[in-house]
Amino acid sequence: MRWGRLVHHAPRWLRRGSLAWLPLLLLALPGASRAATSAEIKTVARDMVCLCGDCSRESLATCLCGFAQSERDRIGGALDDGQQQQQIIAQFVQEYGPVVLASPPAKGSNLLAWIAPILLLLVGIVLVRSVLLNWRRAPADEAAAEPATGGGGTGYEERLRRELDQYD
Amino acid sequence: MIDIGYFSLCVALAFSGWAMVAPLVGVRRGNESLIRSGERAFLAVCALITVAVIALWNALLSHDFQVQYVAETSNRAMPLIYVIAALWGGQEGSLLFWNWILTIYGAALVLINAKRYRRLMPFAVPVVAATVFFFTLIHLFEANPFVRLPFTPADGRGLNPLLQHPVMAIHPPTLYLGMVGMAVPFAIAVAALWSGQLDQTWLHAVRRWMLVPWTFLGAGLLLGGKWAYVELGWGGYWAWDPVENASFMPWLSATAFLHSAMIQERRGMLKMWNLILVILTYALCIFGTFITRSGIIDSVHAFARSNIGPFFSVFLILILVFSISLLWHRYRELRAENRLESLASRETAFLLNNWVLLGMLFAVFWGTIFPLLSETFTAEKISVTAPFFNQVNIPIGLVLIFLTGAGPLFAWRRTSAESLKRNFTWPGVAALVTAALLVAAGIADLYAVMSLALCAFVLASLFTEFHRGTQARQRTTQVGYLRALYALLAKSRRRYGGYLVHLAMILLFVGFTGKAFTVEREVELGVGESVQIDDYTVRYEALAQSEDANKTAVAAALSLFLDDRFVTTLMPARHEYKSFEQGTTEVSIFSRLREDFYIILVGWNELQSAKFLVYINPLVNAVWVGGIVFVLGSLWAMWPTARDRRLAQVDRRAMQAVGSGATTLRP
Numbered sequence: 001m002r003w004g005r006l007v008h009h010a011p012r013w014l015r016r017g018s019l020a021w022l023p024l025l026l027l028a029l030p031g032a033s034r035a036a037t038s039a040e041i042k043t044v045a046r047d048m049v050c051l052c053g054d055c056s057r058e059s060l061a062t063c064l065c066g067f068a069q070s071e072r073d074r075i076g077g078a079l080d081d082g083q084q085q086q087q088i089i090a091q092f093v094q095e096y097g098p099v100v101l102a103s104p105p106a107k108g109s110n111l112l113a114w115i116a117p118i119l120l121l122l123v124g125i126v127l128v129r130s131v132l133l134n135w136r137r138a139p140a141d142e143a144a145a146e147p148a149t150g151g152g153g154t155g156y157e158e159r160l161r162r163e164l165d166q167y168d
Numbered sequence: 169m170i171d172i173g174y175f176s177l178c179v180a181l182a183f184s185g186w187a188m189v190a191p192l193v194g195v196r197r198g199n200e201s202l203i204r205s206g207e208r209a210f211l212a213v214c215a216l217i218t219v220a221v222i223a224l225w226n227a228l229l230s231h232d233f234q235v236q237y238v239a240e241t242s243n244r245a246m247p248l249i250y251v252i253a254a255l256w257g258g259q260e261g262s263l264l265f266w267n268w269i270l271t272i273y274g275a276a277l278v279l280i281n282a283k284r285y286r287r288l289m290p291f292a293v294p295v296v297a298a299t300v301f302f303f304t305l306i307h308l309f310e311a312n313p314f315v316r317l318p319f320t321p322a323d324g325r326g327l328n329p330l331l332q333h334p335v336m337a338i339h340p341p342t343l344y345l346g347m348v349g350m351a352v353p354f355a356i357a358v359a360a361l362w363s364g365q366l367d368q369t370w371l372h373a374v375r376r377w378m379l380v381p382w383t384f385l386g387a388g389l390l391l392g393g394k395w396a397y398v399e400l401g402w403g404g405y406w407a408w409d410p411v412e413n414a415s416f417m418p419w420l421s422a423t424a425f426l427h428s429a430m431i432q433e434r435r436g437m438l439k440m441w442n443l444i445l446v447i448l449t450y451a452l453c454i455f456g457t458f459i460t461r462s463g464i465i466d467s468v469h470a471f472a473r474s475n476i477g478p479f480f481s482v483f484l485i486l487i488l489v490f491s492i493s494l495l496w497h498r499y500r501e502l503r504a505e506n507r508l509e510s511l512a513s514r515e516t517a518f519l520l521n522n523w524v525l526l527g528m529l530f531a532v533f534w535g536t537i538f539p540l541l542s543e544t545f546t547a548e549k550i551s552v553t554a555p556f557f558n559q560v561n562i563p564i565g566l567v568l569i570f571l572t573g574a575g576p577l578f579a580w581r582r583t584s585a586e587s588l589k590r591n592f593t594w595p596g597v598a599a600l601v602t603a604a605l606l607v608a609a610g611i612a613d614l615y616a617v618m619s620l621a622l623c624a625f626v627l628a629s630l631f632t633e634f635h636r637g638t639q640a641r642q643r644t645t646q647v648g649y650l651r652a653l654y655a656l657l658a659k660s661r662r663r664y665g666g667y668l669v670h671l672a673m674i675l676l677f678v679g680f681t682g683k684a685f686t687v688e689r690e691v692e693l694g695v696g697e698s699v700q701i702d703d704y705t706v707r708y709e710a711l712a713q714s715e716d717a718n719k720t721a722v723a724a725a726l727s728l729f730l731d732d733r734f735v736t737t738l739m740p741a742r743h744e745y746k747s748f749e750q751g752t753t754e755v756s757i758f759s760r761l762r763e764d765f766y767i768i769l770v771g772w773n774e775l776q777s778a779k780f781l782v783y784i785n786p787l788v789n790a791v792w793v794g795g796i797v798f799v800l801g802s803l804w805a806m807w808p809t810a811r812d813r814r815l816a817q818v819d820r821r822a823m824q825a826v827g828s829g830a831t832t833l834r835p
Contacts, residue, residue, distance in 0.1 A: 038689070038690035039688070039689075042688065046555070049551050059402070059555075062402035062403065064402070064753055064770065064781075069770075097548075098548060099550055100551070102556070103552060103553065103556035103559070104538070104550045109542065109546050110542065110550060112538075113535070113538045113542075113552060114560075116534050117531035117534055117535075120527060120530045120531075121523075124523045124527055131519065132508060132516060135504060135507060135508035136507070136508045
C-alpha cells in the first residue's frame, strides 16, 4: 500500500527515465515479426563496446547507460530484419570505425596486438632454455655452494644469520 | 589549521631534501652523525606530512568549504565515514594520502632496519626521501590540497556517488598501501647496487618488505573487484580496465620476484634478474599512477584524472635511467654462483613460473598501451577490452595453474624419476577424474574443464604436501594429527604460508572459471508477475521512491523463491545524487555458497512494469573466500618467527655497542 502511494508521487525525471526502453515495448506489439531475444542481441553486442563517451568503453552487452540500451535495440531490430551477426558488426564498424570493436581486428597493423604477446612468450621460453643450459655448463664450484659473502664488510650480518640458522 | 598544513608541507620539502643529501655525504666522508641526521630528518618528514594530513582531515570534518578540496569532495549531507574517506576521494587529497603512506613506510624502514642493514641504509633512505621530495613538490606546485576559494560556499559538492560505498572507503587505502609500499623494496635494491653490497643481505631485506605491499596490493585488487561487483552493475568483478591492469601488473612482477628470490636464496642464482624484478615492480607502480592520473587511456577510474601526468612520466624516466645505469655498472658482480645439476629441479620450475608470470604481465601491458600506440602510429582509434585480455590470458593462466601445482613437486637441485612418478601420481589422477566427471556432467566448455581439472591437480598436490609433512611430524613427535599439522605449519611459516596462498589462488581460479557458467536474463515484469529462472522464481511486488538530503532513490521490491520456497526480498535500486548528474545502480544479491542471484533494476514504467537484468553467477564466492585465504596465507608467511625476534634482540644489543663507539663506514 505504501509502495503504491509513493509511486504516484514519482517525480518527472523518473517518468523520463522510463522512456528509454519504450522502443523495445513497441517491438513487442503484435504485427512485428519474431523479436530477437536479449541473449541473441547480447551475443552480437559482446563483440563491441559502448561509445557514449562516458562509459569508458564498457562492453556493449553489459553497459547500463541509455545509449547502450538504444544501440542494443538497434541490434535487435537488425536481427529481426534477418541480418547476420557479421553484417551487423560490419555496419557498426562502418558507422563508428574500428574503435567500436571490443578487441582489435586481427589484420594489418592491429595484428601486432595479438602476435606480440605470443612472440614474447616464445622469446621468453628460448631465454629460459639458454639460461638453464648456461647454468648446466657452468663449472662445478663447490666453494660457491655456501652462499658467498660479497664485499668483506658484511661480517656482522652474515655471521649472525648463519649462527641463527644453526639454532633452528 | 589549513595554513599549518601548508606550512608543514613546505618544511617537509626542505627536510626531505636534507634526508636525500646528508646520508650520501655522510657515507662519503665516513661521518656517522651526518647519516643519522639524514635518517632523523626523514622521521621529521613523516611527522610533518602527518600534520598536513591531519590538517586536511580537520578541514573536511569541520566542513570548511572555503578550502577548495573540501568543497569539491564533501558536503554536509554525507555520512561521516565518507567525509573521512574524502581524504582520498579526489586528486589532491589522494596524492597527499599517498605521500603520507610513503613516509610511514620510510619511517618504518628507518626505525626497524636502520641497525640491521646499517650499510644499506645511507643509500636506501635518500631514495625514499627523493620520492617524498617529488610528491611534496607536486603538492606545493601542481596539486595543492590547501588552496582556498575566494568565497565560502554554503555547502560542498560531495564525493562522487560511485565512490560512496563502504568497500570504496577501504579499497583505495589498501591499494595505495600496496603500490606505495613497493618504493621500499626498490630503495633497498638500489641501495644494494649503489653501495655494492650485493651479498644475500639485500635479498632478505627486500623479501620481507616486498611481502607486505604485495599482500596489500592483492587484497586491494580483490576489494576493487568486490566494489565493481556490487556497485557497477554488470555482473562481473574484473573488466580488464586500464587502471585495474595498472595495479595488476606490479602484483605480477612482485609475485615473480617472491618466487625467483628463493632461487637466489638457496642457490645464489638469478641475482641480476631479481634486482630487475624489484625495479620493474616499482616502475610499474609509477607507470600505473601515471596512467590513472594522466587520463591518457580511457578508464572507469577517470575521476582521478588531471594534469600531473607529465610529472609522473619524467619521474618514471628518471627512475629507469638511474636504475638501469646502476645495473649496468654492477653487471659483472652479479654472476650466478652455482651450477644447475638437473633440469628436473625446483630451479627449472621457478624459472618457468617467472616466464609465465612475465608473459602474462607483458600481455596485459601490451593490451593496455596498444590503443595508444595504434593511435600514435597509424592514427586509427581502436579498443582493446576484456575479450582481448581474456583470449590472451586464459591459456597463460592455465599454464600458471599447472605450474602452481607442479613446482612444489620438484625438489631443489634434482628430482629422481621415481620420486617424480610418486609425486605426480595422485594429483594426476585427481585431474583426470575431475575432467572425466565434468565431461560426463555435460560441460562442453574446454577451458572450463581444463581449468577445473588443473585446480584439482593443484589441490591434490597441496593436500599430499600437507599430509606427508604432518605424518612425518607425527612419527617424530608422537602427537595427534591436528597438533602435528599445526606444529608443521608453525615450524616453517614461509613454506606453508606460501602453500596457503597457492590454495587461495586455486580458489580464485575456481571462481574465475565460474564465469563460464553465468546465466543472464533480461526480464520485464508487471506488478504481481513472476518469472522462473533456473531453480529460482522471482516475483515483482512494488516500486518505491524515497529521498534524503543526499540523493533520491527508486527501489523495486521482489520476492525470491528457491525451489518454490520463499528465501528473501530483493531490493535493486537506482540512486540519483543531487550534486552529480550521474546515478548509481544498487544491485541486490542473494548469495549462497554455490552461486549468487544478482539482480539489477534497469528501467521502469510507473505503475505497470519494470525491467530487470538477472545474472546467476556460479562459484563467484570462491573469489571472495580465496581473497581471505590469500591474506591469511601471506600473514602466516610474514609473521615474525622466534628467529626474527632473536635477530631483532641481537640487533638492539649490537647497536648499543656500536652506537657508542665510532665506526667507519667508508666502503
